[in-house]
Amino acid sequence: MDDDIPTLIQAEPTLEAPPLEQTTSESYTVPLTIICGFLGAGKSTLVRRILSERHGYRIAVIMNDFGDTADIEAKTINVSSPDDPTAESTEEILELANGCLCCSIKDSGIAAIEKLMSRKGAFDHILLETTGLADPGPIASMFWQNEEFTQGLGRDIHLDGVVCVVDAVFGKQQVEEDRSVVEEGESLRQIAGADVVLVNKTDLVSTEKVEDLERLIGQINPVATIHRTVQSTIDLKHIMGIDAYTSKAASLARQTLGRNSTESGDCHDDTCQDEHHSHFHHYELRGISSLQVSVPTLTQEAFDHLDEWIRTLLWENRLPEETSTSADKQVLRCKGIFQTDSGSTYVLQGVRSIYEISQADDINPDIGVPDSGKLVFIGKGLDAKVRSSLVNVVGRT
């Protein structure tokens, strides 16, 4: 494949779209959204819509190949390099009629993104479509808090969120029957790693079936926002600019974590025996489950213990009180919001072994201070022992 970058003609947005978060400062980085989803769930439909609709956003879409865009009219197909116009045609980047760019990722994702970034300014947001079988975790951690990445491409890009498209017709069956990997299905990992889940093809099933699937998704991933879609039609503000990996997401974190606690009946009492309350519904599928614990205001000492607890579990696959590591314990995603007695609010974000606890800097006074914090861990082997260990740590106030 030719390494040169084709010339692009800069296009203005066709419609006035709400501005995506952007500043003119040098430190501005382009948000990147990862789109994953079950086979046949509607990922290409979503991408095709984004590439052809007059939504007014300038989005660069990176996809596995251009096959899916064959029926989309490209405004310009740039096949030669500005430095070497005789260079062989590669069709690496297409500019589409609505101002979006489409970039192939046939060989290496990073190479495609590097090429794309030389066009920074021609687009405001990157969508990266993964194959139907991809687990988004390793891809997300490549773009988030990865030192090598941060020193290179990461200067220009930040991870905005992970969107998973789920088939409303076969979603439940796919989750329950997926045995592409022994013991742990990829579809489970896709839901576990998502910040937003689109339950697509809701035109084909009853409301009861959609609700049933949403319950299942909520049990696997209690912190993801779920939207119902037909033909993957969604207001793009729900999947872009969600800023799911920064402390700016405090309001969002509070919404999703708070929402879950109301909907699932979590009473914030870890000793509660009420079987209707979510923390006693230990839902587990092929070892993957979620663990939710409410957190009182923490002292600095308890904060330090919590940090150590998270570090030990994520990095060493064990609890601090255990001596041996266990491959059966693995955190795929964690999220949380809590306060300390110094009056600060902190947001926890984690993807696999990488995590960050950052001070929330956008507390919206209208939302108010939560009466209780919350931590959510999604992964393997998060059983009652792990739960009581965590409760013990955050209880040391």
Ligand SMILES: Nc1nc2c(ncn2[C@@H]2O[C@H](COP(=O)(O)OP(=O)(O)OP(=O)(O)O)[C@@H](O)[C@H]2O)c(=O)[nH]1
């Ligand atoms: N009835 C109905 N059909 C849909 C909907 N969304 C997508 N489809 C159809 O479902 C089929 C699969 O959609 P795609 O968008 O290709 O799915 P995909 O996730 O990209 O598939 P893979 O790339 O093979 O994993 C296509 O025939 C779509 O037209 C929907 O909301 N309702």
